[in-house]
Each structure stands twice: as C-alpha cells, then as structure tokens.
Amino acid sequence: MRRLGAIFGGGMARRFGADKAAATVDGIALIDRVATRLQGQCDAIVVVGRVWPGLETIADAPRPGLGPLGALAGALVHAQEHGFTEVLTSGCDLPDLPADLAEMLSPGQAVLVGQPLLGLWPADLATVLLDHLASSEDHSMRGWIDATGARRVTFDGSIANINTPADLTAFASRQSHD
Numbered sequence: 001m002r003r004l005g006a007i008f009g010g011g012m013a014r015r016f017g018a019d020k021a022a023a024t025v026d027g028i029a030l031i032d033r034v035a036t037r038l039q040g041q042c043d044a045i046v047v048v049g050r051v052w053p054g055l056e057t058i059a060d061a062p063r064p065g066l067g068p069l070g071a072l073a074g075a076l077v078h079a080q081e082h083g084f085t086e087v088l089t090s091g092c093d094l095p096d097l098p099a100d101l102a103e104m105l106s107p108g109q110a111v112l113v114g115q116p117l118l119g120l121w122p123a124d125l126a127t128v129l130l131d132h133l134a135s136s137e138d139h140s141m142r143g144w145i146d147a148t149g150a151r152r153v154t155f156d157g158s159i160a161n162i163n164t165p166a167d168l169t170a171f172a173s174r175q176s177h178d
Contacts, residue, residue, distance in 0.1 A: 001085050001086070002043045002083060002084045002085050002086075003041065003042045003043055003084060003085070003086050003087070003088055003102060004042060004043065004044055004045075004046065004075065004078065004079045004082070004084040004086070004087045004088070004123075005035075005038035005039070005041065005042030005044065005045040005046070005087075005088050005089075005090075006045075006046050006047075006048050006058075006071070006072075006074075006075035006078075006079075006087050006088070006089045006090075007031060007034050007035060007038070007045065007046070007047045007048065007055070007089075007090055007091070007092050008048050008049060008068055008071040008072075008089065008090070008091050008092060008117060009021050009031060009047045009048060009049050009050040009052060009071075009092045016093075016162070016163060016164060016165065016168075020092070020093050020162055020163075020168075021050070021052070021092040021093070023162065023168055025095070025168070025171060025172045025175055026172075026175060030092055030093055030095045030162055030168075031047065031052055031055075031092040032054075033095035033096070034090050034091075034092055034093075034094060034095055034097065035047075035055060037090075037095075037096070037097045037098075037099060037101075038088060038090060038097075040099060041088060041099070041100075041101060041102040041103075042088055042102070043084070044056070044082075044084070046058050046075065046078060047092075048060060048071040048072075048074045048075050049064065049070070049071050049074070058074050058075065058078045059074050060073065060074045061073040061074040061076075061077045061130065062130060062133060062134075066133060066139055067139060067140075067141075068091075068116075068117055068141050069129065069132075069133060069139050069140070069141060069144055070133070070139075071089075072087075072089060072119075072121065072129060072141075072144070073126065073129045073130055073133060075087045075089060075121075076121060076123055076125055076126035076129055077126045077130070079123035079126070080123045080124065080126045084123050085122065085123055086108050086120060086121060086122055086123055087120070087121045087123060088101065088102050088105070088119075088120050089117060089118065089119045089120075089121065090117060090118055091117040091118075091161075093161060093162040093163065094115065094117065094118065094159055094160065094161055094162075095160055095162065095171065096159060096160050096171070097118060097159055098155065098157065098159070101118060101120075102120060104153055104155065105118075105119065105120035105151075105153055106120060107120075108120030108121050108122050108150075109121050109122060109125065109148055109149075109150040109151070110150055110151040110152070110153050111141075111145055111150055111151075111152060111153065112152075112153055112154075112155050112159070113152045113153065113154050113155065114155075115155075115159055115161070116141040116142055116145060117141065118159070119145075119150070121150075125148065128148075129144070132144065132147060160174070
C-alpha cells in the first residue's frame, strides 16, 4: 500500500483577495503547513495545479479549470502512473488537518464531513473520474462524492479553513496561544 499526498493548489482565492497558499503564519506558508501535516501520513507529496518551491507539481486532469475535481483527477492519474494505491487529499488552505487523517478515512473512498477536499481515494478511480468529468455536467466535489458513494466520516475537532483574511487572523491567533 503506497499513499500519495495531494495538495490542491490551483484555486482562485477570490474571497481571500490574494494568494492564500502563500499566506504565512509565523513565517510558514499555509501550503507548507499542509505539506508538513501530510508528510507523516504519505509516501510522497505533490501539489496539483500550481508550482510551489520544494514540492513536485502535477497538472489537473484532463485540463485546468475544472476545480477540485480536476485536481483530484490529476492526482489519481499521477498515483496510478507511479505505483501509488491511494491518494490523501487536502486543499492548500487547511493548515491544521489531523495528523491521523489517513487513518480516520481508511479505507478509502472517504471524506470528512464538512471538508470535502479532505479525502482518501483509491488510485484506481482515475479512469472513473475522467469518465465522470467527460460525461457529467456536475463537476462539484459533492456530486462526485455522491456518485461514488464515498463514506462521510465525522470529526469531533475543528479544522481551520482559510477563506478570508479574517480566517487567517483567527488561525494565527489560535497558533500563538497554543
């Protein structure tokens, strides 16, 4: 069993108003915080949809502009082509994801309730997802989750989801008190 960690990094960050992946707390970019959280749970880490120093970059599939599902498809295709059996996913704006996320979601396919980008997906779903993207007008994560019957796993804690500058300020404040 080999696990690929995939950070979705290609979002537009309209509500944030800037590149939120590069936003820092205590000098550490949000995307680097996510990578650190995934490293202990994965055999390799990639960023999907953008270039980021120090991390391997892969493209959305079958093309850019399909949102998180295009990122997931890119990650699944990469995983299949490189001998990974599953993919643990996160957005670049979820800097305190659980250190035991993979264990919580295993066996995949599963997502955390309220955080559809935090998922564990079998790599062999790559072709199924590419077919779904080609044949369905619903390119939402929730639509894909429903279509695959992915398990929805509850999590009693809270996970910071940085969508606005106020979210970043609140997260930074919590970090300084921990």
